Amino acid sequence: MKHTWAMAIDLDRCTGCGACVVACNAENNIPVIGEAEAGKNRLMHWIRVNRYWEGEYPEAQAVYLPIPCMQCERAPCELVCPVYATYHNEDGLNAMVYNRCIGTRYCANNCPYSVRVFNWYDYKWEKPLDEQLSPDLTVRSRGVMEKCTFCIQRIRRAKETAAEEGREIRDGEVVPACVQTCPPGAMLFGDLADPHSEITRKLKDPRRFRLMEHLGTEPRVVYLKRQKGAGR
Amino acid sequence: MLDRRQFLKLGGATAFATLFGGCDKVQSRLIPFVIPPENYTLGEALWYASVCGQCPAGCGVVVRVSEGRAKKVEGNPLHPVNRGKLCARGQAALQALYHPERLSRPMKLSGARGSGAYTPVSWEEALSLLMGPLKKGKAEAPGSLLMVSEPMRGHAGLVAGRFMKAFGSKHRVAWDPFGPDAMLSANAAVYGVRDLPEHDLANARYLLSFSGDFLETGISPVHYAREYGRMRGDRETIRGKVVHFGPRLSMTATAADLFLPCAPGTEGFVALGIAHVMVRDRLTAASSAAGRLADDLGAYSPEEVEKKTGVHAHDIAAVAEEFARNQPGLAVAGTGAATGPDGAFHCAAVALLNVLAGNVGTPGGVSFPDRAQAFAKYGAEAALLAPSPESGYGGMRAALEKMRGGAFRMAILSGATNPAFTLPPSLKFNEALSKVPFVVAFASFLDETTSLADLVLPVPTALEAWGDDLAPVGHAGAITLCQPVVEPLHDTRSMPDVLIAAAKELGGEPAKALPWSSFRECIEKAYGGPGGEMEKALQRGGFFGESSSSRSASRTGSVAFPKAAERPIDGDPKAFPLALHLYPSLTLYDGRGANLPWLQEMPDPISTAVWRNWVEVNPKTAAGLGLAEGDGVTVTSPSGKITAHVAFNPGIAPDVAAMPLGQGHTRYGKYANGRGENPITLLPAGEMYALQATRVALAKTKLSTTLARTGNPEGQWKVKNMM
Numbered sequence: 011m012k013h014t015w016a017m018a019i020d021l022d023r024c025t026g027c028g029a030c031v032v033a034c035n036a037e038n039n040i041p042v043i044g045e046a047e048a049g050k051n052r053l054m055h056w057i058r059v060n061r062y063w064e065g066e067y068p069e070a071q072a073v074y075l076p077i078p079c080m081q082c083e084r085a086p087c088e089l090v091c092p093v094y095a096t097y098h099n100e101d102g103l104n105a106m107v108y109n110r111c112i113g114t115r116y117c118a119n120n121c122p123y124s125v126r127v128f129n130w131y132d133y134k135w136e137k138p139l140d141e142q143l144s145p146d147l148t149v150r151s152r153g154v155m156e157k158c159t160f161c162i163q164r165i166r167r168a169k170e171t172a173a174e175e176g177r178e179i180r181d182g183e184v185v186p187a188c189v190q191t192c193p194p195g196a197m198l199f200g201d202l203a204d205p206h207s208e209i210t211r212k213l214k215d216p217r218r219f220r221l222m223e224h225l226g227t228e229p230r231v232v233y234l235k236r237q238k239g240a241g242r
Numbered sequence: 243m244l245d246r247r248q249f250l251k252l253g254g255a256t257a258f259a260t261l262f263g264g265c266d267k268v269q270s271r272l273i274p275f276v277i278p279p280e281n282y283t284l285g286e287a288l289w290y291a292s293v294c295g296q297c298p299a300g301c302g303v304v305v306r307v308s309e310g311r312a313k314k315v316e317g318n319p320l321h322p323v324n325r326g327k328l329c330a331r332g333q334a335a336l337q338a339l340y341h342p343e344r345l346s347r348p349m350k351l352s353g354a355r356g357s358g359a360y361t362p363v364s365w366e367e368a369l370s371l372l373m374g375p376l377k378k379g380k381a382e383a384p385g386s387l388l389m390v391s392e393p394m395r396g397h398a399g400l401v402a403g404r405f406m407k408a409f410g411s412k413h414r415v416a417w418d419p420f421g422p423d424a425m426l427s428a429n430a431a432v433y434g435v436r437d438l439p440e441h442d443l444a445n446a447r448y449l450l451s452f453s454g455d456f457l458e459t460g461i462s463p464v465h466y467a468r469e470y471g472r473m474r475g476d477r478e479t480i481r482g483k484v485v486h487f488g489p490r491l492s493m494t495a496t497a498a499d500l501f502l503p504c505a506p507g508t509e510g511f512v513a514l515g516i517a518h519v520m521v522r523d524r525l526t527a528a529s530s531a532a533g534r535l536a537d538d539l540g541a542y543s544p545e546e547v548e549k550k551t552g553v554h555a556h557d558i559a560a561v562a563e564e565f566a567r568n569q570p571g572l573a574v575a576g577t578g579a580a581t582g583p584d585g586a587f588h589c590a591a592v593a594l595l596n597v598l599a600g601n602v603g604t605p606g607g608v609s610f611p612d613r614a615q616a617f618a619k620y621g622a623e624a625a626l627l628a629p630s631p632e633s634g635y636g637g638m639r640a641a642l643e644k645m646r647g648g649a650f651r652m653a654i655l656s657g658a659t660n661p662a663f664t665l666p667p668s669l670k671f672n673e674a675l676s677k678v679p680f681v682v683a684f685a686s687f688l689d690e691t692t693s694l695a696d697l698v699l700p701v702p703t704a705l706e707a708w709g710d711d712l713a714p715v716g717h718a719g720a721i722t723l724c725q726p727v728v729e730p731l732h733d734t735r736s737m738p739d740v741l742i743a744a745a746k747e748l749g750g751e752p753a754k755a756l757p758w759s760s761f762r763e764c765i766e767k768a769y770g771g772p773g774g775e776m777e778k779a780l781q782r783g784g785f786f787g788e789s790s791s792s793r794s795a796s797r798t799g800s801v802a803f804p805k806a807a808e809r810p811i812d813g814d815p816k817a818f819p820l821a822l823h824l825y826p827s828l829t830l831y832d833g834r835g836a837n838l839p840w841l842q843e844m845p846d847p848i849s850t851a852v853w854r855n856w857v858e859v860n861p862k863t864a865a866g867l868g869l870a871e872g873d874g875v876t877v878t879s880p881s882g883k884i885t886a887h888v889a890f891n892p893g894i895a896p897d898v899a900a901m902p903l904g905q906g907h908t909r910y911g912k913y914a915n916g917r918g919e920n921p922i923t924l925l926p927a928g929e930m931y932a933l934q935a936t937r938v939a940l941a942k943t944k945l946s947t948t949l950a951r952t953g954n955p956e957g958q959w960k961v962k963n964m965m
Contacts (some may be wrong), residue, residue, distance in 0.1 A: 014426045016512075023471040025497045026847040027828065029464075032330035035353060035840050036314050042839040045853035045917075049950035053843065053852075061850055061925045061953065062961035063892050067860055068503045070893035074847065114744030136342045138731065152550050185849045193327040194457075199387040224564070237474075237481055238499060 013101045013176055014202040015160055017189065018212050019076055025198035025209050026074035030057050030188035030197065034078075034231070037161060037187035039150075041133030054127045054160040056069040057188050073236075076197070079104065079125045079158035080190065080221065080229030087117035087126065102230070103160055113153035122222055123229075126157045160199070161186035181207040284309065290727035291783030293711045294332040295704025297324065297831055298393065298418065298631070299462040300713030301332055301531045305705060305727040310729045311480070312336055312705060323716040324464040330829055332464070337838040338703050339731065344686055345700035346732035349463050355676060358693045358909065359535050365733065371697050373747055375652050375680045380748055384410030388641060388650045388678070391737075392657030393418050393629050396710035396721075397764055401738040403626035403758060405745055408755035413650070415641050417657075419664040419832045419931065420577060421633025422461065424585030428575075431586075431802050433602060435610045438631060440715050441572055444461070445606035445783045446482050448564065448571035448615040450516070452509040452592050453488035453578030457497055458847075459826035460576060461631075466958055467717035470497065483568065485561055487512045487553065488578055490823055490858070490900050491893020493847045502561075503895050506821040507934060509552040510588035510806065511578040512525045514539060515547030515555075516562040522599050525566030528600035552895075570606025571599050578825060581933040583809040591802035592811055608964035616712055616719045628712050635931040638665070645674035655683040658699075659835040662690035663907065663920065668881060668927040674899040684737040687837060701737055706730040708762040709738075710769070710784075722768070722784035723776070736761055777942060802875035812926045813880050813937030820863070820940065822879060823900040824921055824933040830904025836914035837907075846902070849889035850953040853903035855918035856889040859940065860896045865886060867940055874945030877901070879936040881926045882918035887949035888940075899938055920948075 032056075033056050034040065041054050057078040064071045085104050088096050094118050095110035118126035132152040135143065143149060146163040150156050161184075166186035181200055189197040198216030217235040243893030247641065286366035287308040294303045302321025315335050319326035338344075348368030353359030363371070371495075379387055382446040387409055394402050406414045422438065430436040438461060443449065456466040473482035475869050486498035491504040504512050517529075518539040544555035565571050573595035579588040617627040638661065644650060653675065665671050675681060675694050683695035686703055701707075709724035736763035745752035750954040758764040769776040769785075811821065826832060829841040836842065842853050849856050857877055859869070869875060873888045877899065886901065894900055906920025925935055 018477060022474050023956050025467055025470065026493055027325045027329060027463075027467060028847060029327075029329045029333065031844055032333040032840050033316075033328070036333050036336060042843050045950050046844075048843060049853045049948060051952065053845075053952050058952070059847065060847070061847060065892075065963065067862065067892055067894075067896065068501075070491060071501065072491065072848065072893065074496065075961070094870060102433060138340045139337065139342060141340045141731075142313060144313050145308050187314070190326070191328050193324075193329060193335065193467035194474075195327075195468060206643060 012203055013179070015101055015103060015165065015211055015230065016080070016200065016213070017078065017160070017186075017204045017231045018198040018209055018234060019231065020196045020198070021075070022217075022234060023194045024074050024076060025196075026059050026061065026072070027193060029191050029193055030076055031055055031059065033187040033191040034158070035145060036040065036142070038159070039147050041088065041135070043133065045199050047130070052127070052130055054129075054156075056125070056127070056156070075085075075222070075233075076188075077123060077125060078231060079160075080227065080231045081121050081160060083228035083230065084226060086122065086227060090116040090120045092116070101165070103161065105159065106156060108131055108148060108150055108154050108156070111154045115155060117155060122182045122227065124224055126155055129148045129154045129156065252792035254962065264354045287313065290725060291723075291781065292727050293704060293709070293722045294328065294335055295726045296331040296335050296338070296835070298714060299315070299464065300395070300711045300722060301328060301464050303328065303332065303335070304783070305584045307727055310728060315705075320782050321722065321784070322718060322720050322786055323462060323713045325468060327464050329464050329466050329467075330841065331831060331835055334555050334835065335703070335705060336652055336840045337840055338686065339728075341687070341837065343837065344732060345688065345698060347601050347700060348467060351696045351700075355696065356672065356694050358763070360698065365735065368697060368699060369740075369743065372560045372682055372699075373744060376744060377748065380409060380653050383563050383651060385413070386413040386643070386649060386651040388413045388415070388653040390415045390417060390638070390641065390653065390655050390661065392659040393415060393421070393631060393634070393657035395629065395712050396627055397761070397768055398709055398738050399626045399629055400620070400623060401741050401761065401764065403623070404755040405741045405752060408745065408752040409748075412642070413641060415637040416634045417638050417659050418627060418633050418828055419633065419659060419663050420459070421485070421631055421635070422580060423633050423635065423930070424580040425575065425589045426630065426632060427586045428589030428593050428804070429915075431804065432590050433608070433610065436630070437610050437613065438714050439464070439608045440611055441469075441574055441608060442606050443482070443572065444472035444476065446473055446570050446572045447480055447606065448483060448568040449473070450561070450565060450573040450595065451484060451486040451494060451498060452513060452573065452575045452588065453487075454486060454494050454574050454576035455492060455578065455825065456574060456576065457494040458492070458828045459831060462713065462715045468617060470945045483564070488576075488889045489821070489895040490578065490825070491848070491891055492578070492825065493828060494576065495893065497575060501893060502553050502557055503893065504551040504553050505895060506823055506898050507582045507584065507811065509575065510584070510804065511542065511550050511875060512553055512558065512574065513588070513591035514542040515551070515553075515592055516557040516565065517540045517591070517598055518543060518547075519559050519562035520566055520595075523563070525563060526569065526599055529566070529598040529676060531597055564615050565595070565600065565821060568632040569599060570601050570604060572596065572601065572607060573599075578823065578934065579813060581931070582934045583811060583928060583930060583935055584807050585593070585930070585932070587804050587806050587879055594804060595735050611718055613712060613714075615718065616721050631714055641667065641670060642669060645677050648677055650678045651679045652682070653678045655681065655695060656685070660689050660691045660833060663833050664922060666881070666925040666927045667923050684740070687911060690908060699740060700729050700732060700734045702726070702734040704738045706734070707736045708765050710765060720784055720786045723765075723780050725780055738764070767822040811935050815937060818879065818939045820859070820897055820899040820938050821923060821934070822877075822921075822936050823898050824903055824925075827899060827902040827904035830902070833907065833910075836904050836917070837911045842913055842917070844954040848891055850951045851889060852950050852952055853917055854947065855886055855902055856919070856947055856949055857886040857940070858891040858893050858900040860894050860898075861890045861892055863896045867942070869940070869942055872949050872951070874943045875940045876943045877924065877938050877940060879924040879938045881936060882923040884921060884923060885943060885945055886918055887945065889949065899940060
């Protein structure tokens with residue numbers, strides 16, 4: 011069965027706590043780069059929580075926006091890769107083939123959401139911190155672009171388990187690390203190809219919007235606007 | 243020329259050499275898998291349930307273990323506190339486990355006390371070094387033993403408590419810098435229960451937060467964040483509304499629908515203003531019945547409160563009316579309100595609102611489950627297993643006084659609360675400890691406190707140890723079980739294990755009080771041992787089925803009116819124009835997370851800064867002082883002076899400067915040291931551990947460091963363009 015993976019992020023629930031960021035660090039072997047590199051805006055995080063200020067004191071307010079890779083249906087990053095290192099996979103995800111990547115960084119340049127991060131160095135895990143590295147993923151080397159994969163290793167595992175047991179993947183059976191840990195339950199992940207999945211229902215919410223819709227990138231990450239006041 | 247025959251010969255020889263040449267080498271990289279270890283299948287992960295030890299909230303975790311190594315910590319979906327969710331600090335428990343600077347074996351001091359020069363010794367030698375002074379002390383002056391730990395829950399607390407009692411010393415201090423002392427005494431005054439309340443956010447329709455920090459660093463952030471999410475979005479037709487009062491736009495404040503800034507240290511007056519309107523206008527049944535409070539509340543009309551707090555009178559009246567109309571509603575006070583010199587008043591005033599709304603012991607309100615009931619079979623000793631979550635500041639001060647007087651011959655230190663770092667330096671913890679002839683520390687890392695010890699004994703982390711736990715809120719009396727999810731990485735022994743062994747060697751009373759051979763046996767005896775109920779409970783993560791009876795809040799009918807004591811904070815407003823607002827860091831908590839790189843590199847939600855601390859000021863205040871974002875400043879209080887970088891917070895009151903706690907380590911390893919200075923050094927040493935206790939002055943200075951901020955890499959975006 012063909013899947014259409016999608017993520018919903020309910021900004022009415024998001025508190026900006028950053029649990030998703032560290033969960034992703036742990037799941038995806040994301041290196042720690044240190045203060046100097048962080049100052050150059052080279053954080054390797056695959057999901058970040060943007061904070062925007064709105065208004066002035068005393069009406070000042072902050073808006074949080076967790077931003078993973080949007081897994082665009084019409085992805086600007088894919089078009090510019092000269093070596094076909096980033097491509098559209100069978101489930102419609104933007105996948106990366108690290109071995110093909112030659113580090114032109116055209117894709118990062120063309121991504122309107124700035125979610126692609128580049129390995130400027132061979133980052134090291136001081137022993138025994140390397141014991142924690144997930145065996146499901148590679149550790150990327152210098153000169154390679156990387157980004158959020160919707161935890162493709164979890165999707166693959168769920169597919170294998172389902173195939174072994176001769177069934178379809180159940181709704182909610184596979185969730186990325188960020189969605190799994192999100193304390194207020196602001197994130198939801200599922201298959202839009204399944205008309206009965208929770209996410210299909212959730213995305214009928216009139217609050218839905220996508221980042222920079224005018225660009226026509228058709229992101230697979232859909233946000234739900236914050237609400238105001240009591241009641242609905 | 244190489245003919246065919248020679249080629250084959252050569253080829254055969256090469257093949258032979260390749261095939262068998264490796265026979266004499268010991269395989270070090272491949273795993274010979276003739277007889278695999280138990281529970282060990284390549285590529286197959288196993289999941290073990292345990293408890294997250296990164297803060298006192300006591301969330302249940304499941305750890306993914308692959309080939310004998312812990313790979314990921316996740317929330318335990320069955321655990322009543324966090325239901326499968328986990329915060330950033332909990333995720334980072336892995337880095338504490340596999341930290342390169344973890345203590346791997348016992349060490350004895352080899353230089354001057356505090357020099358940090360240690361030599362590794364064997365456990366036999368370490369134990370004999372420990373037993374010498376212990377035996378001597380027991381024989382000559384049993385009262386001269388001091389134990390300073392973090393609050394120990396479950397059977398670890400029982401072992402430590404019994405050990406001290408049998409030894410003959412009553413000097414046991416549990417130190418927790420964020421212990422909610424003010425809230426406990428307020429709850430005793432208002433509800434008649436000296437315990438932590440359980441706030442039923444999920445069923446509330448309205449939430450008043452007074453400097454609340456329940457989403458970031460409160461008593462149980464993951465529990466309340468989950469409840470908050472349910473309050474917002476889990477009901478078909480109701481969406482709970484949140485109103486936040488406080489001097490700073492914090493992460494919790496940004497989650498509110500309405501943020502109404504108030505002057506620092508005035509949260510309680512806002513609450514009384516709301517109470518005034520509720521009683522005056524008879525907005526709820528309970529507030530109509532509380533007419534006798536009208537006299538006391540007379541002085542807190544919204545207009546009067548506006549003068550004091552800066553919150554508009556019509557806002558107070560409108561919020562009071564909305565709060566009364568949208569019941570059930572909750573009022574919660576956070577660390578910012580509770581840790582001023584007048585914290586108990588603020589907490590009591592906020593608690594009064596719950597009483598006036600009639601929400602004590604109702605769904606969507608405040609309740610007080612009887613936590614100690616889970617350990618009722620221990621009778622009077624139950625308090626050792628479920629200790630009060632107090633900070634222990636009073637006990638700490640008394641102990642410091644006695645240390646200086648030379649009352650102690652030996653001190654046992656344990657836990658992550660690091661008093662040398664978290665106590666105001668004017669209390670002179672280091673100096674007092676130097677008066678104790680022999681200091682032994684149980685620790686996973688050298689920090690400012692443990693590096694003052696004569697003997698450092700390495701302990702396993704929460705992911706490598708046996709134990710049990712009772713979370714402070716959100717559990718309905720459920721006991722969490724801890725088990726080692728991986729083989730202990732280093733040659734470590736837990737503190738209860740060492741105490742049990744020491745008691746055995748001391749003989750007599752102590753040996754009788756701790757009759758087990760190991761702490762694991764203690765746990766197994768307590769929970770029925772392997773094979774029985776305990777095995778199932780270990781798989782699930784604990785005993786979750788039971789529900790505890792809720793204690794009724796006894797005194798809600800005749801609540802005492804909270805009296806404001808008007809204790810001014812330190813510093814002349816002319817010389818020190820800004821009130822200093824210190825708050826626990828979302829990532830580093832009280833500073834214990836500062837050595838974990840993931841947490842250092844997680845951007846702060848308000849300042850977006852990483853790896854260093856900062857001082858938050860209102861952009862308008864900064865403009866008046868000639869400060870730009872990222873500038874270096876000296877922060878001067880009557881008690882101390884530090885430097886930091888400026889970060890703008892447009893939602894902070896103009897007369898406030900705010901700093902996160904947690905940075906400023908000097909002896910906590912390479913990831914933590916030298917990342918700014920410790921703002922606790924600005925605090926006076928008062929009667930209470932008060933974080934909002936001083937005023938400061940800012941002055942521009944040049945710093946050699948810069949503040950790395952990770953705000954929006956896309957730069958040019960405005961949030962309006964995106965949504």
